[in-house]
Amino acid sequence: MALLPPNIGSFSKPIQQLWDYMNPCILCPRKCKVHRGKGQIGFCGIGPLPVVSSVAPHFGEESVLVGPSGSGTIFFAGCNLGCIFCQNYSISHLGEGNEISFAKLADIMLSLQKQGCHNINLVTPTHQMPMMLRTIMIASEKGLKLPIVYNCGGYESLHAIQILEGVVDIYMPDLKYFDPAMAKMYSQAEDYPEAAMAAIREMHRQVGDLVTDQRGIATRGLLVRHLVLPEEIAGTASVVKFIAEEISKNTYVNIMDQYHPCYKAFDYPSLNRRITHQEYADAVQMAEDAGLKRIDGITV
Numbered sequence: 596m597a598l599l600p601p602n603i604g605s606f607s608k609p610i611q612q613l614w615d616y617m618n619p620c621i622l623c624p625r626k627c628k629v630h631r632g633k634g635q636i637g638f639c640g641i642g643p644l645p646v647v648s649s650v651a652p653h654f655g656e657e658s659v660l661v662g663p664s665g666s667g668t669i670f671f672a673g674c675n676l677g678c679i680f681c682q683n684y685s686i687s688h689l690g691e692g693n694e695i696s697f698a699k700l701a702d703i704m705l706s707l708q709k710q711g712c713h714n715i716n717l718v719t720p721t722h723q724m725p726m727m728l729r730t731i732m733i734a735s736e737k738g739l740k741l742p743i744v745y746n747c748g749g750y751e752s753l754h755a756i757q758i759l760e761g762v763v764d765i766y767m768p769d770l771k772y773f774d775p776a777m778a779k780m781y782s783q784a785e786d787y788p789e790a791a792m793a794a795i796r797e798m799h800r801q802v803g804d805l806v807t808d809q810r811g812i813a814t815r816g817l818l819v820r821h822l823v824l825p826e827e828i829a830g831t832a833s834v835v836k837f838i839a840e841e842i843s844k845n846t847y848v849n850i851m852d853q854y855h856p857c858y859k860a861f862d863y864p865s866l867n868r869r870i871t872h873q874e875y876a877d878a879v880q881m882a883e884d885a886g887l888k889r890i891d892g893i894t895v
């Protein structure tokens with residue numbers, strides 16, 4: 596018998612569509628085609644119910660999300676990418692987390708709102724999109740008003756992202772690579788650059804450049820993260836050129852310097868070290884030279 600979540604019959608059209616994309620699963624570009632509703636498991640390791648690793652007001656995100664009271668962060672377990680340097684590998688690859696009901700997860704969102712958080716920040720939601728949407732609907736019916744942040748790795752399917760129009764307020768994708776060979780070698784996803792760039796175009800079409808309120812807290816828009824890797828593995832020059840020329844020079848971009856070897860990265864000589872100060876300075880210079888005007892933490 597299929598392991599359907601409760602009340603599947605009352606799912607609205609977008610949730611039903613996402614559910615259909617999960618059975619067989621083409622929810623993300625990996626297209627495992629397993630029937631998750633029947634309990635089959637694909638690359639991401641997650642079935643038909645939400646699996647959450649942790650929940651808390653988080654103060655370590657970008658200042659535009661954190662404000663004085665924190666970003667209401669929900670970390671989903673599992674991941675559709677296979678990054679050998681994953682900094683959350685116990686959650687993303689070892690599946691650390693607990694299955695939770697839709698109603699309980701909706702109550703958690705409401706509790707984060709009650710604690711004063713400025714948004715609901717869904718971390719690694721791609722492979723749990725139908726569950727995420729159903730939970731948001733339940734929470735909204737009970738009074739959830741906060742902006743929804745879709746905080747993802749960038750390996751997205753266009754057909755799924757299109758369904759999120761009107762639900763997600765702030766998209767925060769990574770743009771990890773420009774070169775398919777690098778994406779294949781280090782994240783097992785050769786089509787990552789093509790998929791991520793198409794998804795980011797669609798995200799920007801839906802929500803536009805990042806907008807903040809009088810306090811400087813984000814209310815809507817796109818925020819792109821790019822982790823600088825050693826030896827130009829991330830293709831920073833091409834990534835920032837793409838954002839500046841094909842998305843918008845006003846895109847809010849976080850050029851991140853915190854790479855450190857983790858998980859399997861110690862087995863790869865080029866990734867077995869932190870980046871140098873010079874590598875980071877060069878990356879920021881590339882972004883400025885490309886014409887980007889809103890680089891997190893940098894006054895251009």
Ligand code: SF4
Pocket residue numbers: 620621622623624625626627628629636637638639640674675721722
């Ligand atoms: S969401 Fe998971 S099961 Fe579905 S295609 Fe992607 S990796 Fe495979």
